[in-house]
Amino acid sequence: MIGEIITIGNELISGRVCDLNSFFLSGRASSFGLEIRYISSVGDDEDRIIDSLNRAVNRSDFIMVSGGLGPTDDDITAEVAARFFNRELIADKTFLSSIERAIKKRGLPWVEAYRKMAHIPEGALLIDPKGHACGFYLHYDAGVKTIPVFFLPGVPAEVQKLAESKVLPILLADGEKDVVRQRVFKLFGLQEAQIGEMLHDLSAGEPNVLIGYYPNFPENHVTVTVRAATGSLADERLAVVESQVDQRLGRYLVAKDEATIESEVGRMLKNKNMTLAVAESCTGGLISKRLTSVSGSSEYFERGLVTYSNRSKYELLGVDTQTLAKHGAVSRQTAIRMAEGVKTRSAVSIGLATTGIAGPTGATPGKPVGTVYLALSALSKTKVKRYHFLGTREQITSLTSQMALSWLQRFLTDDTVFFGD
């Protein structure tokens, strides 16, 4: 089944709002093996929307439209749909009463414009008859086939909920009966081209195995999608490809599917009953922010200090003034003392520290922009390493935080290998 997405709204074609709905809808459809061939955005203009719909029904098997179903004057999608399908626009009683109920429940005053929202083309089906979010669908008769056309609201959260719970299940029930399974591999430390070279034979000549590459700086994500006649066949097919990918790329793998490097590090710290404190200079709190984005992180994350100045490195971490004066804030010696200081003063199992020059200013002779020291102190040992990251200030801090998390993951996987490196 070949699909197409049309997003409607002046804000989308004038660069005021980034089109999140196409992004979400195409991602979800693809993960279920539904191929999206075209995505277009069009302003709030009746003739141009009709134009887009005409083009879509001539080349696609299903269409998802979003935007312009609300109560205001610029919301014209329902009228345009009625015109396109040559139907009357009529008030849907079920929908009207669910809107009334939702308004009452929230204690909001009734505005006559809400009545407009309940108008849908005659014969259209509500996407979620029990809910109060708008959205309907119709089947376009293209002679040899009928094409479902879904009209969804514009608000991304509503689109996501309706697509997930209603639209995709309707499409999948209508379409092919094949079962699709997908796994996402999150990798760090390899270029996209290298990954492609290492995996390309897995899908070559295999129409039921699809490999996708998605750079997600500083990680690279790879999706493996398999298709089979039954669920157990699909599981088996996925397991075979998965073990191949694990074998070839395992050492660069940081997480799978919904998991992230942050959540993996958290899981491992919890399993080992270890606690962590972080002292950050050039990353300005980014590592702490990422670690605490995981719910339940208070179980292992003791504290994060942003020790930006020399004074704070001395006062909060006990980095001695001679070290700072002799070697500078961005040095192997300072990084070591920062990691050891934050570990001792916080009484935790692991102390982690970063110090570096994120740029674009601040370079000194021998220490160009992107010079970063990482240090990790645990089990009476401290490892320190100098890196030279390239890129903008944002890319350098992002890479530093990622490398720090990767250090934690490698330490927690095997500390002998980690300290032996």
Ligand code: ATP
């Ligand atoms: P409402 O009842 O809020 O008017 P609606 O169904 O009429 O909803 P729109 O008016 O088109 O939808 O958009 C509602 C909000 O969602 C606006 O803030 C709009 O910028 C945003 N929006 C619409 N389409 C998209 C999109 N494709 N991607 C991201 N945001 C979008």
Ligand code: MG
């Ligand atoms: Mg609107």
